[in-house]
Amino acid sequence: MKIILNIWRQQNATSAGRMVRYEVPNANEHMSFLEMLDVLNEELTRKGEDPVTFEHDCREGICGCCGFMIDGVPHGPQRGTTVCQLHMRHFHDGDELWLEPFRAKAFPVIKDLMVDRSAFDRIIASGGFISVNTGSAPDGNALPVIKKCSDMAMDAAACIGCGACVASCPNASASLFVSAKISHLGQLPQGQAERDRRASRMVLKMTDEGFGYCTNTGECEAVCPKGIKIENIARMHRDYIKASATFREETSGGGAG
Amino acid sequence: MSSIAVNSGLNRTATFYHSVVGKKVVMAVSGFVLSGFVLGHMFGNLQLFQGREKLNHYAEMLQSLGGLLWFARFVLLSAAVLHITxxxxxxxxxxxxRPQAYVKKAHIATSYAARTMIWSGPIVGAFLVYHILHFTTGxxxxxxxxxxDVYHNVIVGFQNPAASFFYIIANIxxxxxxYHGVWSMFQSLGVNHPKYTPKLKTLAKVYGWVIxxxxVSMPLAVLVGLVK
Structure with a gap:
């Protein structure tokens, strides 16, 4: 099958980018979308041109590395699928597609379709963790976990941090990502000790990284390859409101007593 | 000595408002006040259809509230200022x-109402100023x-097609x-549950239609001569 691609080419973060048209005449329906791009890149390399840069790692839909816009939708037209797991059988011979990087101030373009998502890492570092003592493993089931909470925490934990939520959001908000991390830890007993601090710091970090705000459009939920629900965003708002009212920041120095 | 600091109230409020979540909470609370007012205001005004005496009597009753009326006006004005800011x-x-826009962007879940909040809002805001100059201060x-004589003012006001047209557009x-806001404010305040959210979305739709x-029925009725 033949696929026509309009791909955003941008040399680096500071240079201006533009759409360039390519044809892939020898794609077939069994290829994944990334394999189809591999074929294009081999051809470009053979011709001595610069291959198209895109991020990828596991190609199994679980690492969160890949992702770009296909016709204005992150990860393309197939719901609940990362772009590496999107197969060419969902397209037709002669289709013309538009590929662009995820766009947000907090996601600067590194090159072509690859963006720098370290802002997500910095948000996680600000509060997306629990503190436990190292040493021998605790006894199994020593800490009771309510089944419903563990299920909902697991649903939130499915987030792979790909950034499709930011990319699809009309306001470039990271609310779905941040709320998934807050919901993942905040619903488990292990996450209670730092629950207020986590909500407070992660929301403020998200704000300072330059992400937008949530207007409850549901666009993120619709494109999330892991089906994260905006119910989590409401939970983040609840936790943040509560933390704002009651959270007490620890001061440096001084012991407990 | 414990090592816990308590931020001052002012500091706490400033930090809260600095965050994107805090601003949305302000939008939701002020929106709640304003949307509640809009419903009460409409029911009060629908007495237009019950005749001159009924409507003027209702206006008189509101005026007689005195301090309470000014308190309500203060709350509403504060809500409007916060909402707009x-x-x-x-x-x-x-x-x-998002400094660089997409060359191509699809909307697969965003409703028309949600997409146009930023347009419907300011137009309704401008309408509000006109509406106060029209019927409150004159x-x-x-x-x-x-x-x-509220009844007289309304009839005369709405007999002007241009004014009525503006009222109809602004109220649509x-x-x-x-339609988006009434559901959205609950989500912003952290209320989302699979059992209640679908009902809240229905409520928002009904709310939008009722308002x-x-x-729209009032200027339309005067315009076509149903109410004179």
Whole structure:
């Protein structure tokens, strides 16, 4: 099958980018979308041109590395699928597609379709963790976990941090990502000790990284390859409101007593 | 000595408002106040259909509230100022958050109402100023304004097709604004549950329709001569 691609080419973060048209005449329906791009890149390399840069790692839909816009939708037209797991059988011979990087101030373009998502890492570092003592493993089931909470925490934990939520959001908000991390830890007993601090710091970090705000459009939920629900965003708002009212920041120095 | 610091109230509020979540909470609470007012205002005004005496009597009753009326006006004005300020700041944040627009962008879940909040809002805001000058203080009605005779003012005001047209457009936009806003404010305040959210979304739709039909019916009725 033949696929026509309009791909955003941008040399680096500071240079201006533009759409360039390519044809892939020898794609077939069994290829994944990334394999189809591999074929294009081999051809470009053979011709001595610069291959198209895109991020990828596991190609199994679980690492969160890949992702770009296909016709204005992150990860393309197939719901609940990362772009590496999107197969060419969902397209037709002669289709013309538009590929662009995820766009947000907090996601600067590194090159072509690859963006720098370290802002997500910095948000996680600000509060997306629990503190436990190292040493021998605790006894199994020593800490009771309510089944419903563990299920909902697991649903939130499915987030792979790909950034499709930011990319699809009309306001470039990271609310779905941040709320998934807050919901993942905040619903488990292990996450209670730092629950207020986590909500407070992660929301403020998200704000300072330059992400937008949530207007409850549901666009993120619709494109999330892991089906994260905006119910989590409401939970983040609840936790943040509560933390704002009651959270007490620890001061440096001084012991407990 | 414990090592816990308690932020001052002012500091706490400033930090809260600095965050994107805090601004949305302000939008939601002020929106809640305003949307509640809009419903009460509409039901009060629908007495237009019950005749001159009924409507003027209702206006008189409101005026007789005195201090309470001014308190209500103060709350509403504060809510409007907060709603508009937060909206403006959020709108700026939105533009900053995505400096380079997509060449091609699809909307697969966003409703028309949600997409146009930033347009329906300011137009309704401008309408609000006109509406107050029209029927409350009377400048927009000029010599025809009779203080205290609300029924007369409404009839004369709506017999002007241009004015009525503006009322109809603004109230359709208000209905669209509420269609997203009434559900959205619950989500922003952290209320989302699979059991209740679908009901809240239905409530928002009904709310939008009721306000839209109710408010449009008045200028329309006068315009076609149903109410004289």
């Amino acid at each position: 937060a909206a403006f700041q959020l709108w700026r944040l939105k533009n900053e958050a 400048q927009a009605l000029g010599d025809q304004f009779i203080k205290g 936009l208000l209905a669209i604004h509420l 839209g039909i109710g408010n």
